[in-house]
Amino acid sequence: MTTIKTKSSGFTLIELLVVVAIVGIIAAVGISSYSGYISSSERKSAENIMQQISLGQTEYYSANGSYYHSSAGECTPSSAFSTNLETNLLGGADVLTTDFNYEMCTYNDASNYMVKAKAKTGSCVIKMTAHGTFTRANC
Numbered sequence: 157m158t159t160i161k162t163k164s165s166g167f168t169l170i171e172l173l174v175v176v177a178i179v180g181i182i183a184a185v186g187i188s189s190y191s192g193y194i195s196s197s198e199r200k201s202a203e204n205i206m207q208q209i210s211l212g213q214t215e216y217y218s219a220n221g222s223y224y225h226s227s228a229g230e231c232t233p234s235s236a237f238s239t240n241l242e243t244n245l246l247g248g249a250d251v252l253t254t255d256f257n258y259e260m261c262t263y264n265d266a267s268n269y270m271v272k273a274k275a276k277t278g279s280c281v282i283k284m285t286a287h288g289t290f291t292r293a294n295c
Contacts, residue, residue, distance in 0.1 A: 199280065199295055202258040205251055206271045206284045209262065212245030213269055213286070223269040223286075224262060231261035233274040258282075 216224045224244050226237040238252040238259045245262075252260060258273045268286035275281075280295040 195278075195280075198257045198275075199282065199292075201256070202260075202273045202282055203284070203290060205258075206260065206273060206282065206290075207288065208251065209241055209245050209260065209271050210284065210286065210288065212241075212247075213262070213271075216245055223264060225264045225269060226261035227263055229263060230265075230270075231263045231272060233259035233261045233272055235259055237261035 213223050224241075225231075226240060231237060235254075238261070241260055241262065242249060242252055252258070257276050257278075259276060260271060260273045262269050262271050264270075265285075270286070271284040273282045273284075278294070281293045282295065283291045
């Protein structure tokens, strides 16, 4: 009696589990990196808009002899303040859209102005002086 040996050409369960585990680890690292990239790009976009507001402040000062401010004293950024900034300093442009993660306001600090941005989700607060110096908290 002769026995015929057959060759199996497939993957074992262990090999498949190892591959799935490796793909899972790579996916976890990728998602974490992507989330960090998104938050840093949103923060950079907020800082760019703050610089546009600073340019708007220069034009406003030239026309009115004083800086525009959302409130007397330090302000708390909100959608209403953001809309007022778009109207008064950004020529009505819809820059601070509802899906943008930051709200902004301006206030007078001594003889100059400050621009303040706060993340809608999270606790990141960015302040910019009239001289373009940024300070970040919880970012």
